[in-house]
Amino acid sequence: MRRPTIADIARQAGVSKGAVSYALNGQPGVSEATRARILAIANEIxxxxxxxxRALNGARAHAVGLALCRPARFLGVEPFFMELISGIEAELSARSYALLLQVVGDHEAEMGVYRRWWGEGRVDGAILVDLHLDDPRVPQVEELGMPVVVLGHPSAAGSLVPVWADDSAAVRETVEYLVALGHRRIARVAGLPQLSHTAIRDRAFGDVCAGLGLDACPIVHTDYTGEEGARATRRLLSSPERPTAIVFDNDIMAVAGLSVAQEMRLDVPADLSVVAWDDSPLCQVVRPPLTVLTRDIPAYGAHAAQRLLALIDGVEARPLEDEAPRLTTRGSTAPPA
Amino acid sequence: MRRPTIADIARQAGVSKGAVSYALNGQPGVSEATRARILAIANEIxxxxxxxxRALNGARAHAVGLALCRPARFLGVEPFFMELISGIEAELSARSYALLLQVVGDHEAEMGVYRRWWGEGRVDGAILVDLHLDDPRVPQVEELGMPVVVLGHPSAAGSLVPVWADDSAAVRETVEYLVALGHRRIARVAGLPQLSHTAIRDRAFGDVCAGLGLDACPIVHTDYTGEEGARATRRLLSSPERPTAIVFDNDIMAVAGLSVAQEMRLDVPADLSVVAWDDSPLCQVVRPPLTVLTRDIPAYGAHAAQRLLALIDGVEARPLEDEAPRLTTRGSTAPPA
DNA sequence: CCCCTCGGCTGAACCGGTCCAGTGACCCTC
DNA sequence: GAGGGTCACTGGACCGGTTCAGCCGAGGGG
Structure with a gap:
């Protein structure tokens, strides 16, 4: 059973292919009566x-690409990507754009995917995530000439259109809140140090702590996994000057840290306050529920998709600073005992 | 800067388009010398x-579709989909197939997506997940004539090619293990009742419990969220005949249940044993670490993708029963006090 | 009444590949 | 040395749309 083509419609309607094309695309060149007849036939068959x-005529591919460059086992852990994707999706499907997804092993493979997608005319643009410091993808993508929106701070985005949130403000809000509660020794369990947003949060953390005249404010880097989060927490809590509050860079590490604290017979929040970055159902089911930095991740994705579609349409897409993460306090933070 | 076409190559090589096409596709019809020259030019430019x-010549679109029909906030919670996707991906990208992803609100929208993808020639096939009892998508997809692999039990897959795991065996193994530990009152906190795998697990659970002559073995249905998992656990643990073991249908509910038990001053595993379905990093970071039913989800996705690609190639794709989930015991299960 | 305009439509080129029929050139064979 | 076969390659149709130039007829203006 062959798929019907405009030639079939043309034959049935007794007009030419051209007329059918005009009718179906809402363009002038056919009478209303003919248009209605053609639309009816098209609909019927x-x-x-x-x-x-369509794409062959230099038109759009009506698809955008997203390549994720984290090992599968890390990807599954964090709700972040799934939420981001659903946000991107919502925006794309409203415009009948498809999302091409690929999970890759490293940046080289990722660039290969972009080159292929773009070269084959599969996508009209792409969204770049997880920016690194001096990210090699940025100049390479610029050279490729493909419309790209970057999820990350403008300082790392080169000439690409950035969509970002003010992580520094979020870090500041968190530390100031903890200090207001009476904490003086605050630690940070961070994600991968080569990620640009990790660097930004690190610097903000250092600056705020210094500005408030706090004692040692250690930062430990991890790979975002529960195991490393647990190990980092164990190390911090075993140190002579153990912190009374720890800010984690994601939810799974925060939960792991919570478990470690409880294992070490420390009460949360009395002996240790815990803050997680990014809210997720997980943060609300553990006891005590975690104080978190909340972002509207689907909105974040949707905004990136909007900017990308604008870019593809040739509209000048301006950088977009999204809402900064907000601190949502729950049971895991309190004044130190 | 226009993308180079075979016409450009033909001009540079001083041959016809046809010869270039043969050379680039490894087909006979050109000498090795000419082929090498053409490949060199193609590579250079x-x-x-x-x-x-390519697609216009009746060739494949070299893409397959996946539409996910759960609200975004549920999708993010479970690592399942992300792991599944990365498994599918691995198989697809090895064959240079792309994955089209869309998150939809309901089955009607999902069918709309398939109709569009298939009608537009965007995909060569699709993978259907989260089968329902008497799933309306099955007959509709059959009618569409699109190659489709179903992740789910053959009994619900109609004439579509199923890839599934023996959940019944997993349920049996779990219950028998708990009974061997000495448990007599075992409960099940299940997922959405309309899902076919929920029904299969429910039935297996009932059968095994009856077969072993156990007392009341209640089943509570939820929407997979932590909140409902917590509520179900609270209800079960408040009943006069409270269970000494609970088997949860996913990890987030198991963690929520664990928290509820601890809140109610019940010791896990002494007072309550907990088993989760699907291992995830989450299960290992909580205290005690959870006994789980482990599946190799990426492999599951990869197998489905393999079957689908075979189907697309016109090879008869046989149903595939994947490995049954295996019970991995950790600290959350023990003989009842 | 004739010319001009314009709406409505046709026919064909075109996008970038694939693939088939056909054409020489060359070699082999009887 | 004529006939047949193979090899290497050419030219062009074709896929299903879009788009443009051009054509025809009706209606309006002078």
Missing amino acids: GWRPNIAA | GWRPNIAA
């Missing part, structure tokens, strides 16, 4: 435009 | 085949 044929 | 042009 279940015609759909063949995107390949 | 960075030529990539335009998939639209």
